[in-house]
Amino acid sequence: MPFDKFFRPKNVAIIGASHSEGKIGYIILKSFMDGFKGDIYPINPNTEPILGKRVYPNVLDIPDKVDLAVISIPAKGVPEALADCVEKGVEVVIIISGGFSEIGNKHLEEECRKIISGTKTRVIGPNCLGIYDSSSSVDTIFLPKERCGRPGKGDISFVSQSGAVGSTMLDWLAEQGTGIGKFISYGNAMDITETDLIEYLGEDRDTRVIAVYLEGIKDSGKRFIEVCRRVSRKKPIIVLKAGKSEKGKKAVSSHTGSLAGSGNIYSGAFKQAGLIEAETWEELFDFARTFSSQPLPRGKRLLIVTDGGGFGVLATDEAERAGLELPEPSKELKKRLKDILPDYTVKNNPIDLTGDADAERYRLTLEETVKSKEFDAFLIITLFQVPTLGEDVVDCITAMKKHNRPIVVCSTGGEFSERMNKRLMANGVAVLPSPERAVKALSALHRYWKYLTS
Amino acid sequence: MPFDKFFRPKNVAIIGASHSEGKIGYIILKSFMDGFKGDIYPINPNTEPILGKRVYPNVLDIPDKVDLAVISIPAKGVPEALADCVEKGVEVVIIISGGFSEIGNKHLEEECRKIISGTKTRVIGPNCLGIYDSSSSVDTIFLPKERCGRPGKGDISFVSQSGAVGSTMLDWLAEQGTGIGKFISYGNAMDITETDLIEYLGEDRDTRVIAVYLEGIKDSGKRFIEVCRRVSRKKPIIVLKAGKSEKGKKAVSSHTGSLAGSGNIYSGAFKQAGLIEAETWEELFDFARTFSSQPLPRGKRLLIVTDGGGFGVLATDEAERAGLELPEPSKELKKRLKDILPDYTVKNNPIDLTGDADAERYRLTLEETVKSKEFDAFLIITLFQVPTLGEDVVDCITAMKKHNRPIVVCSTGGEFSERMNKRLMANGVAVLPSPERAVKALSALHRYWKYLTS
Structure with missing residues (x-):
């Protein structure tokens, strides 16, 4: 499947890998080194080794073909790094960096979208935590493990628009001893949307239950319904929709810049598409854990x-x-x-x-x-x-x-x-x-x- | 106040104190020996010492005046033991024993009621866990501490018709580190009712918040409302009413033999009386803890x-x-x-x-x-x-x-x-x-x- 490289890449380039402990680009590199079996290429203009690893100045300098690139550098440098990825033929890219449409910087996000338009490169993000895959140990969650636990293997996969909701989920499930399959925080969804991810997880052998935290639908409503209707015939999709109230809609727009429609319209559409709606944060997990085991x-x-x-x-x-x-x-x-x-x-x-x-x-x-x-x-x-x-x-x-x-x-x-x-x-x-x-x-x-x- | 002797007795007689570890009458005796400062008189026809304590054959044989008696013997022996307590002038008695109206044995409960009628003796129970008081260490909860934790001192007091709901509460609060003041599981309420206890806690200096688990009102509805209206002016009373649905009402009648009225009528009455209604088990604690601290x-x-x-x-x-x-x-x-x-x-x-x-x-x-x-x-x-x-x-x-x-x-x-x-x-x-x-x-x-x- 086209997105497999996000979750089972043979190697990864970490653009913005950092020499300073505690920095995002350091934590991500370290997470990969902890469990990931493939090759890891840290990218930084300063090519002193990090954690004993050889550092490359640019993704284009990597001798090998690159499967996955993770970008974690200040927003203004992202378009250039992304263009390099396209040139290198990297097919899947996760942009962790914030500073795009969520703070009104729509222009910069549009620039990135144009860079990948018509190419084979697909992007998760920007402004997200990215991916945690319990099998392959792809882990771009830049929160240290002593603060944000990582659940073991399981068959619930999570798709979360919000990074904080996602990371709190991960930490809580790890504490409870509940395993997960894949976790994806997709942030601004400049390219890959909740709908794409649900469609992908619908085919994913490691996923039995799909749990979704949603603020607004980034894809067209029609496609969302179509895809969910198809997937929900095979696997339960549990959804928590935030921003169903009037004030909540406003809060969503300051948060992920999504347009949240009327709560009733959402609930009606969810029902039609066979989604199981959770009313609260706790229900999202209660339901996911129950569907996964029963x-x-x-x-x-x-x-x-x-x-x-x-x-x-x-x-x-x-x-x-x-x-x-x-x-x-x-x-x-x-x-x-x-x-x-x-x-x-x-x-x-x-x-x-x-x-x-x-x-x-x-x-x-x-x-x-x-x-x-x-x-x-x-x-x-x-x-x-x-x-x-x-x-x-x-x-x-x-x-x-x-x-x-x-x-x-x-x-x-x-x-x-x-x-x-x-x-x-x-x-x-x-x-x-x-x-x-x-x-x-x-x-x-x-x-x-x-x-x-x- | 008349009920003070339940919670701060100078001494206690344990009728049915047992020589066998694990038996209810043994656990209760041990709990008193663990923390209670007053004198403890175990009562058993077999007068071999228990846990090194002198055992009396009957409450009438105790040389001192007795403040509190706890009765934990098979139901059929309870009337006689209760009559002895009346004769001895014991003013407050907790009957732990089950086997009364909750299994249809209304006659035996009526017999007990007649024994105390017109006397100074007041009774909590039968068919209950009785009392846990975090200050005086009066503790008749016959569940071992490794299974059912006892919370430390606090200012929430709990009144529970159900023993299991009560003990689960205690265990959970102890785990959470939330303290309580007084806890009373009152069971069949042959004499002292939820209304009496709410009235008492309304005057109790150690109680800031009153939390109540209720299946039916044992007192008259009118008096319940009157008392709650008065108490709720001074202290918040949080109530969880079980048996509000049609099926729930039936379940209540097989459980505590209470008559549970219509859920809506209850909710209306609670509102009038200034009670704060919790809709779920978790809300009862969420609210109690919030009212107690904020x-x-x-x-x-x-x-x-x-x-x-x-x-x-x-x-x-x-x-x-x-x-x-x-x-x-x-x-x-x-x-x-x-x-x-x-x-x-x-x-x-x-x-x-x-x-x-x-x-x-x-x-x-x-x-x-x-x-x-x-x-x-x-x-x-x-x-x-x-x-x-x-x-x-x-x-x-x-x-x-x-x-x-x-x-x-x-x-x-x-x-x-x-x-x-x-x-x-x-x-x-x-x-x-x-x-x-x-x-x-x-x-x-x-x-x-x-x-x-x-």
């Missing part, structure tokens, strides 16, 4: 199983708001549940295993209810504050994956809970910290299934 | 200051949804901001200090904008992924407290961010992990101010 339901019949009645009630309220159904277990199923559960447990929906539940009680309940085929999705609430519920419940929930039904676990608390939650997530179970967020994620899965089957 | 605004003019444009846009969208105003800085203020900030920063509202902002830039901006008196509340977004923003911003935000304006910080990410956030919270700044949650908390402060002044 199969789709084949209906809206949700079963809630809990060891705390109150959490069950809160989840029930949210399920009703979200339009999910909570059917009672059939007579036959209730009878079977009576055989395996203590008298004082509640065999409705939610099933309340009560505060002395252990892993075995969860296992028996889950097996019976899955076998019954009376439910399309499962919300399992495990409050680990009670000492009867131990690590073995992690295994029993993980074992449920073989039934290929969506399962979201709701669990929250202190150190022990956190440890169990990380273990569940490492085993490919979606874990969310509140009953409401867990139900919303399950409802998003259901919405997507409905789109695909209607 | 003064009220005196209007709805919010200023957003950010180092990441995207987060500023998301906060703007939420502010518009919440009905808060985001006035532009006046001409004079913009001029002053131009003098102190780099050209490329955005001097609207949000003020975008951009990704290279340092603490000094925040300090100058906050000082100028506070001085201007053009804003009633401040949302400060600090994304610590950028290396320019260091620990010193913690001091500069903390210093803002002297101006006595509500300030909420939005910050999220990995280890470094978490460290800074904990430091900010320890300094009495409210920190929330998403722009939407931060704005909602500020909006709750504004709602309460409006209630008080209208």
